[in-house]
Amino acid sequence: MAGSLGVLPGGVSGPPAEGFEVAYADRGGSEFRASLRDAWAVRFEDVAPVRAFKSYKGQRHLPGLWWSSTAGGHIGYESWLERDHVMLLDFDASVVGISSQPFWLFWRSEAGKGVSHAPDYFARRDNGTGLVVDCRPADRRKPRDVAKFEATRTACAQVGWEFRLVGAPDAIMVRNVRWLAGYRHPRHRLESVASDLLAAFAEPQPLMAGASAVGDPIRVLPVLFHLLWLHELTANVSVPLHALSLVSAEVPR
Structure with missing residues (x-):
């Protein structure tokens, strides 16, 4: 995985990413942590989830696995909302790779406190660009969560990825x-x-x-x-x- 850093197909290059680090794991279970500047070109569409998809009695959300024709394998989801959005990513003709819970993003708040967030999905487009997706219904976005989503948007902008915060689809x-x-x-x-x-x-x-x-x-x-x-x-x-x-x-x- 560490050897996958570089210029992506289509000649996409990454600008410096200040103030953010990422942690991720490859399919073999090896873990990595690096600045976003150094890891921007990792093939995050091929990484393992950084969080487990837990199931337990009385659970309010319904996790599961979606078989993706794009990825040729299963992709985890933690709710039916996430399932619908991974299905739509799978249907998107421009998407050539998808992963769930692709990395932890780390940064410090204005008060100097460490903050972390794991986005729901990473998708790779056929032109080499990246898309990061977070799924949260509009009526369940608490101020603390919104702050994390906006920080993630900032990090994505620094490396040329699109960020989407999505709610219920059509x-x-x-x-x-x-x-x-x-x-x-x-x-x-x-x-x-x-x-x-x-x-x-x-x-x-x-x-x-x-x-x-x-x-x-x-x-x-x-x-x-x-x-x-x-x-x-x-x-x-x-x-x-x-x-x-x-x-x-x-x-x-």
């Missing part, structure tokens, strides 16, 4: 993406059917009409939903998906 989009996520595994890709679907939707047309033109919907629809998850086919997921939803093949960039 309910319709979540329902649509959750449905498509049921078909995210590669086992749903039948190449012959996929090729026919891409040809059938070369021009936008209603979802069910295009599926029926290819073959038995019972066989075709799982492949269609898999291609929608992969963005090889596209549809508007900000409104409810239905039989008449317009679907089209993604134009290669």
Whole structure:
């Protein structure tokens, strides 16, 4: 892990990060601590969680594991809110790597007191840039927590990462993406059917009409939903998906 410092794909370079340190662990269990300036280019999308996902009787939050098609493995979450956001990261076509609880961030308050915070997620985009995400409902953001989120935002800005503090996502989009996520595994890709679907939707047309033109919907629809998850086919997921939803093949960039 220590050898992963350097310039990321796309030539992204990192400015100095003053006043912050990070602690993280690789998949082999080795632990590291360094200034953010020295660790900004660590592949945080590949690190191990710095906190355990605990489960106990009477627990108010529901932790679990999300199988990520982006990461090709499980990613932990501590609540259903976090599950929804890791699902949306997994669905994001620009995201190529995701990790949960990726590092501890350390700094000192204005009073000189040591403060720490572990963000919920780190995501790597296909252009090499980083995204740090914290999940907290708007009505549960206490002043002490807000101060930590703002310090994390400052740290991220110093190294060129985007920071997002997110609450409840759009309910319709979540329902649509959750449905498509049921078909995210590669086992749903039948190449012959996929090729026919891409040809059938070369021009936008209603979802069910295009599926029926290819073959038995019972066989075709799982492949269609898999291609929608992969963005090889596209549809508007900000409104409810239905039989008449317009679907089209993604134009290669």
